[in-house]
Amino acid sequence: xxxxxxxxxxxxxxxxxxxxxxxxxxxxxxxxxxxxxxxxxxxxxxxxxxxxxxxxxxxxxxxxxxxxxxxxxxxxxxxxxxxxxxxxxxxxxxxxxxxxxxxxxxxxxxxxxxxxxxxxxxxxxxxxxxxxxxxxxxxxxxxxxxxxxxxxxxxxxxxxxxxxxxxxxxxxxxxxxxxxxxxxxxxxxxxxxxxxxxxxxxxxxxxxxxxxxxxxxxxxxxxxxxxxxxxxxxxxxxxxxxxxxxxxxxxxxxxxxxxxxxxxxxxx
Numbered sequence: 001x002x003x004x005x006x007x008x009x010x011x012x013x014x015x016x017x018x019x020x021x022x023x024x025x026x027x028x029x030x031x032x033x034x035x036x037x038x039x040x041x042x043x044x045x046x047x048x049x050x051x052x053x054x055x056x057x058x059x060x061x062x063x064x065x066x067x068x069x070x071x072x073x074x075x076x077x078x079x080x081x082x083x084x085x086x087x088x089x090x091x092x093x094x095x096x097x098x099x100x101x102x103x104x105x106x107x108x109x110x111x112x113x114x115x116x117x118x119x120x121x122x123x124x125x126x127x128x129x130x131x132x133x134x135x136x137x138x139x140x141x142x143x144x145x146x147x148x149x150x151x152x153x154x155x156x157x158x159x160x161x162x163x164x165x166x167x168x169x170x171x172x173x174x175x176x177x178x179x180x181x182x183x184x185x186x187x188x189x190x191x192x193x194x195x196x197x198x199x200x201x202x203x204x205x206x207x208x209x210x211x212x213x214x215x216x217x218x219x220x221x222x223x224x225x226x227x228x229x230x231x232x233x234x235x236x237x238x239x240x241x242x243x244x245x246x247x248x249x250x251x252x253x254x255x256x257x258x259x260x261x262x263x264x265x266x267x268x
Contacts, residue, residue: 007033007040008033008034008035008036009085010079010084010085010086010087011034011085011086011087011126011166011169011170012087012088012089012126013088013089013122013123013124013126013127013130014123015030015034016122016123016125016126016162016166017119017120017122017123018030019122019162019165019166019169019179019182020122020162020165020182020184021122021181022181022183024180024181027169027179027180027181028178028179029041031169031172031173031178031179034173035173035176048105048107051105051143052103052104052105055103055105055141056091056103058141059103059104059105059139059141059147060074060091060092060101060103060139062139062141062147063101063103063137063139063147063149066147066149067149069094069095069096069097070094070095070096071091071092071093071094071095071101072092072093072095073090073092073093074090074091074092075089075090075091076089076090076092076093077089077090078090078130078131079130080129080130083163083167085170086126086129086130086166087130088100088126088127088130088131090127090131091103093131093133094137097135098133098134098135099133099134099135099136099137099151100124100127100128100131100133100135100136100137101136101137101139102120102123102124102127102136102137102138102139103139103141104116104120104138104139104140104141105140105141105142105143106140106141106142106143107142107143108142108143108144108146111142111144111146113148113150116138116140116148116150117138117150117152120138121152121158122162124136124138124152125152125154125155125158125159125162126162126166128154128159129154129159129162129163133154134153134154135151135152135153135154136151136152136154137149137150137151137152138150138151138152158184161182161184162184164182165182165184168182226257229245229247229257230247230255233247233249233255237249241260244259244260245257245258245259245260246258246259246260
């Protein structure tokens with residue numbers, strides 16, 4: 001994924017992940033790169049990074065084929081209209097929705113949609129903030145031959161914290177002060193439920209499913225009896241007792257029930 005312009009002059013989406021991350025060494029390295037004190041890390045021999053680059057076009061084409069949505073603005077470089085030091089080099093924008101499009105290649109072992117969303121959350125929220133998008137699409141191809149689409153919504157609270165952290169980092173770049181980790185956990189992604197899972201092999205599922213089916217009729221009868229009992233309680237009654245059951249009316253008018261011991265079962 002190529003980047004237009006000099007990366008020293010702005011904070012981009014991949015920088016946001018480091019700024020909001022938990023690795024102090026990476027943060028200091030990024031700070032020194034932005035100050036021009038060292039060259040950016042050479043990733044030409046990082047196989048996963050290079051696989052991400054060479055599969056980006058395939059990723060975009062597969063997304064368009066699978067969803068029917070066209071992706072435009074590939075590798076478009078955009079600066080925030082107010083904070084000029086914030087920028088994004090987009091993998092694309094979904095034409096129909098305006099969503100930020102981000103293509104990723106990930107290794108298949110230990111892959112999960114939740115982990116993928118959390119890993120790239122800072123980058124996605126940063127890019128959405130820069131272009132004022134309300135959603136982002138994370139399009140992932142794994143080394144196991146699997147394609148996954150994950151939709152992430154803009155999170156105003158996290159974006160506020162992100163902006164605060166990036167402002168502090170940029171001031172450190174300009175002043176020479178060594179930055180500190182900001183220490184913000186990414187929001188847990190709210191993923192759309194799209195899978196059907198076979199739980200036939202789960203013993204716990206089998207146990208509770210049996211209980212659920214066995215008690216279903218009794219539960220329905222119980223709930224119906226509660227409705228009927230509530231209707232029988234006079235409107236001016238604070239309590240109603242009988243046959244081992246007490247109905248109590250709260251100040252708000254809600255009626256609750258409790259079982260009575262045998263010695264208190266009779267109405268006095």
